[in-house]
Amino acid sequence: MIDYRLVRPVLWRLDPERAHRWTIAALKRGLVRAGPAANDPVLACRVFGLDFANPVGLAAGFDKDAEVVDAMLDLGFGFVE
Secondary structure: OHHHHHHHHHHHHHHHHHHHHHHHHHHHOOOOOOOOOOHHHHHHHEEEEEEEEEOEEEEEOOOOOOOOOHHHHHHHEEEEE
């Protein structure tokens, strides 16, 4: 596991747009994988007739071109715009 204290100085110096591009590229190539996660049924919710496994979503704008929607859902988000 990576120690955040060691990585933090590097992350804070990265240009935000470059970090965003690298994140999308890593997700496209499968370099970022989620561990086995199970949604607790207590988190399930129904909103405007739509069922979500949990209420935590990823808002529009992160993946503007819908390149990594499935990868983001695999990370545990209840919905991805």
